[in-house]
Amino acid sequence: MNIGITDRNTDIVDRNADIANRDADIVDKSKGVENDVLKVEHLSVSFTQYGRGLRRRTLHAVEDLNLSVRAGEIVAVAGSSGSGKSLLAHAVMGILPYNANMDGTVYYDGEILTKERAKRLRGREIVLVPQSVSYLDPLMKIGPQVTKGKNDAATREKSRRVLAGYGLSEDVEEKYPFQLSGGMIRRVLIATAVMETPKLVIADEPTPGLHPEAAKRVMGHFREIADTGAGVLLITHDLELALSAADRITVLYGGRTVGEAAAADFLCEEKLEHPYMKALCRSMPKNWNWDGYKLCDSGEILEYMRKEYGR
Amino acid sequence: MTQKTGKLKFIGKQAVRMAVLLFLASVFAFALLTVSPVDPLQTNVGQTALGSMSPEQIEKLKAYWGAGVPPVKRYLSWAAAFIRGDMGISLLYRRPVAAVIAEKLANSALLLFSAWLISGALGFLMGILAGKRRGGLADRIVTGVSLVIAGTPAFWIGMVFLMIFAVQLKLFPIGLSVPIGVAADEVTLADRLYHAVLPAAALSVTGISQIALHTREKMIEVMESDYVLFARARGESETAVILRHGLRNILLPAMTLQLSSVSEIIGGSVLIEQVFSYPGLGQAAVTAGLGADVPLLLGITVITAAIVFLGNMTANILYGVVDPRIREGAMRG
CATH class of the missing domain: 1.10.3720.10 (MetI-like)
Known part of the structure; x- marks a missing residue:
């Protein structure tokens, strides 16, 4: 037998084995995914920008981001501003701006979430709770915004019930967004989410501008939603809030996943693996000690991250 | 401040604004006409016709077109009549300006x-x-x-x-x-x-x-x-x-x-x-x-x-x- 041919045959066998392995992988994954409402794998979001003249450049906003959310669980995604947190939400829902390119795989309920599927599910099973009053139409009254303009008795009854559940009286429906306080707006935004029966709630910075008491109350609302069996993805830059509200925390840096840990692990530096997460843990006011020396290495860690993550 | 006085104040303010605008617009238009090189007699009567007229006739025409009267006086006399509601007679159409x-x-x-x-x-x-x-x-x-x-x-x-x-x-x-x-x-x-x-x-x-x-x-x-x-x-x-x-x-x-x-x-x-x-x-x-x-x-x-x-x-x-x-x-x- 010719040696070359044998080689090629083994090659083919190898490749077949590879394919078989990959198939097994996929099967495995779908098993693992079973419990996950949302699983994001190797997500990248990049923008094509026109620089000076006609030169095009690609800006990577999110790179190789991984995370998962199980049913009944709150997973916090924490990261500094500019770490691609909001883009993650928009990518999952398929509402990225037109000049954005997305790569990677998003599984929802065990199946790949294609753009078409996302379009079908968003606003029904997958809902977004945005961050501020600017997400409400400034010239439309609250009532029709909550009901999406549906005027049948059942929808109106439901919106009445939902708003009342958040302590918002009937006359709020007749108000315009600019007439409500920040806290009321936040509750209206959460109310829009539970107008449906969501399986996945993506909350994009739901608390800034609220005092700690109100923020805690808002977090309580998300816990209630999670307790109904929905997965909640909480996007925030407030690590302390994330610790108090979430079950697990995924830390992002420069659009990439640094690591993931149970919320409880953040109370104990030794349980964390990545130096950035250790540093975050140390930076928490609770973990400060009086001589303050542990704070001093923040410069070092940032330098390290810049080298590792390239930004 | 009550609603009614607020409304009155608004109307009053708009009226003053409008008056100022109309005054300035008319002054500007008048000034442009005054400095324009168009000679009303030459343009509207014509050189040949003027040549065949007697000095008295030309004087009469000059008075009709207001030539020789100081601009300020002309403007003021127009404005005084306008305020009384009289827009004057069009010199070309020979009919009241309002009708034209x-x-x-x-x-x-x-x-x-x-x-x-x-x-x-x-x-x-x-x-x-x-x-x-x-x-x-x-x-x-x-x-x-x-x-x-x-x-x-x-x-x-x-x-x-x-x-x-x-x-x-x-x-x-x-x-x-x-x-x-x-x-x-x-x-x-x-x-x-x-x-x-x-x-x-x-x-x-x-x-x-x-x-x-x-x-x-x-x-x-x-x-x-x-x-x-x-x-x-x-x-x-x-x-x-x-x-x-x-x-x-x-x-x-x-x-x-x-x-x-x-x-x-x-x-x-x-x-x-x-x-x-x-x-x-x-x-x-x-x-x-x-x-x-x-x-x-x-x-x-x-x-x-x-x-x-x-x-x-x-x-x-x-x-x-x-x-x-x-x-x-x-x-x-």
């Missing part, structure tokens, strides 16, 4: 109003189409067309329309507001409309670009806003987004802009009416200006300035009535 303006304005009204309406509606639609998707095919076409129109003088568009639709295709008459050789009482409404189509179309085209570009800008802003993003995230279709959020948020600025663009339509009508020999207010203004017919020109200036002012004022009031942020804010304050 009424007749010409009636002729122009159809032209002005239809052009204003058509350019507004068309520009608005074009703006929505373009702004719906920034950089899309519709956007590039609308922006391109608007910029070309914005850079084209109104009279040139009028001439091109005449060449294509009147001369070559023979679809419309080449000018005037009524058919030639028909008795005035036999002219039908259909005749008038038929003659108004081409100038109205030309005037509409010149008004489109501004409203289209502004609506496009506003539409882009709305489509890239957070609340449209949220509407999409909540599963609202593109059509629902445009109808429910887009229109609601761009209609008000568009209406305001259109109301304040009355001045441009009137300005354009001066040129268009000249091109189409359309006997309207614009043409009368040109005649009065070239013939040094001071009372008529000042009358036309004041009336058109008042129309423009009313358009702007309506826009202001409309904003307060329609926009809840201003309306409710005013109620609270």
Whole structure:
């Protein structure tokens, strides 16, 4: 037998084995995914920008981001501003701006979430709770915004019930967004989410501008939603809030996943693996000690991250 | 402050503003006429006729045209009469200025109003189409067309329309507001409309670009806003987004802009009416200006300035009535 041919045959066998392995992988994954409402794998979001003249450049906003959310669980995604947190939400829902390119795989309920599927599910099973009053139409009254303009008795009854559940009286429906306080707006935004029966709630910075008491109350609302069996993805830059509200925390840096840990692990530096997460843990006011020396290495860690993550 | 005194104060303020505007406009128009090199006698009577006249006759004509009277005195005597409600006698038409303006304005009204309406509606639609998707095919076409129109003088568009639709295709008459050789009482409404189509179309085209570009800008802003993003995230279709959020948020600025663009339509009508020999207010203004017919020109200036002012004022009031942020804010304050 010719040696070359044998080689090629083994090659083919190898490749077949590879394919078989990959198939097994996929099967495995779908098993693992079973419990996950949302699983994001190797997500990248990049923008094509026109620089000076006609030169095009690609800006990577999110790179190789991984995370998962199980049913009944709150997973916090924490990261500094500019770490691609909001883009993650928009990518999952398929509402990225037109000049954005997305790569990677998003599984929802065990199946790949294609753009078409996302379009079908968003606003029904997958809902977004945005961050501020600017997400409400400034010239439309609250009532029709909550009901999406549906005027049948059942929808109106439901919106009445939902708003009342958040302590918002009937006359709020007749108000315009600019007439409500920040806290009321936040509750209206959460109310829009539970107008449906969501399986996945993506909350994009739901608390800034609220005092700690109100923020805690808002977090309580998300816990209630999670307790109904929905997965909640909480996007925030407030690590302390994330610790108090979430079950697990995924830390992002420069659009990439640094690591993931149970919320409880953040109370104990030794349980964390990545130096950035250790540093975050140390930076928490609770973990400060009086001589303050542990704070001093923040410069070092940032330098390290810049080298590792390239930004 | 009670609602009633507030309203009175508003009306008083607007009245003062209007008075100041009309005063300045008339002074400016008068000053331009005074420094213009047009000699009323040379222009309106002619060199040959003047040569054959006796000095007494020429003196009489000079007095008729007001030549030799100091400008300030002439202006003041006009203004004093105007305040009493007397707009004077047109020197060229030899009829009361008020009557001339009424007749010409009636002729122009159809032209002005239809052009204003058509350019507004068309520009608005074009703006929505373009702004719906920034950089899309519709956007590039609308922006391109608007910029070309914005850079084209109104009279040139009028001439091109005449060449294509009147001369070559023979679809419309080449000018005037009524058919030639028909008795005035036999002219039908259909005749008038038929003659108004081409100038109205030309005037509409010149008004489109501004409203289209502004609506496009506003539409882009709305489509890239957070609340449209949220509407999409909540599963609202593109059509629902445009109808429910887009229109609601761009209609008000568009209406305001259109109301304040009355001045441009009137300005354009001066040129268009000249091109189409359309006997309207614009043409009368040109005649009065070239013939040094001071009372008529000042009358036309004041009336058109008042129309423009009313358009702007309506826009202001409309904003307060329609926009809840201003309306409710005013109620609270």
